[in-house]
Amino acid sequence: MHPAGPHGRAPGTRMRGIGRLLFWIGGILTIVCVAGGVILAVSGFTRVAESAAISHPVDGPTDIDLEAGEQMMYYVPGVVDPSTAGSGNGSGYGSDDDSDPPDYVPAGAADCSATGPSVVDIRPGGTKHTTSSGGETRVSDGGFTAEDPGTYTVTCSPDAGVDVTLGPPTDVGGILSGIGGVLAAVFGALGFGAVTLLGLVLWLVGRDAMKRHGAL
Structure with a gap:
């Protein structure tokens, strides 16, 4: 035992x-x-x-079919916000080790308007949304919400040298x-x-x- x-x-x-x-x-x-x-x-x-x-390039009046509640933003090329760039040898985006990503702002105004069944505009200068396309960072400059389903037409008169694309907000x-x-x-x-x-x-x-x- x-x-x-x-x-x-x-x-x-x-x-x-x-x-x-x-x-x-x-x-x-x-x-x-x-x-x-x-x-x-x-x-x-x-x-x-x-x-x-x-992404939907806007070259002249552009039609897009949307469901109720969908949002589309007007995206333009983005440039680094100079107010976020610090002094020194690094790129300086708010930290000594340059670990923070840069803040982007629109390179120019999109100057777009949308027409359709029921448009609610999202004013430029509000919450910024960013996206990437072909390695380029693009920033929203306004947009709109489709309150009712249907076909919406977007027309833009952007600043010189600025191209506009339509896309959803950042997820x-x-x-x-x-x-x-x-x-x-x-x-x-x-x-x-x-x-x-x-x-x-x-x-x-x-x-x-x-x-x-x-x-x-």
Whole structure:
């Protein structure tokens, strides 16, 4: 017979049981967090990429079919806002290590108007939306909301040298979803990975103690 512990069990039995439980729970939750985070991140960033890819050049009166509630922004080429550029040898966008991205402003006025079933204008100078096209950063200069479904016509008279494209607003929800997925995967893996590792250690230590007392 092997020596029993204070509760009639061999030393290490309880530790091995707890370790085994933590190991499996931590391992399963780690997989769930990583898989769920990756799916959420891919879904969110895919939405952002698909939204940014929607672009309609405006060259003369341009028709576009929209659903009720859809928004379209007037995008023009963007230039770095000089007020965000600091002094010194770096590019200086608000931090000593130049880690902050630059702030962009429209290179010129879009001067667009939209007509259709029900137009609600979004004034220029409000919330800026940015998108990328062919490696170029473009910034919104106003836009409109289609309150009713139908065909809308956009006409622009931009400043000289400025071309205009139509596109949806920045998909903030997609960005947050993508970032949230990445954080969930990283911190879930770290947190539950630590639980898994702790469980493995307890499992092995408990099993070793049982072996030393002849319980295995």
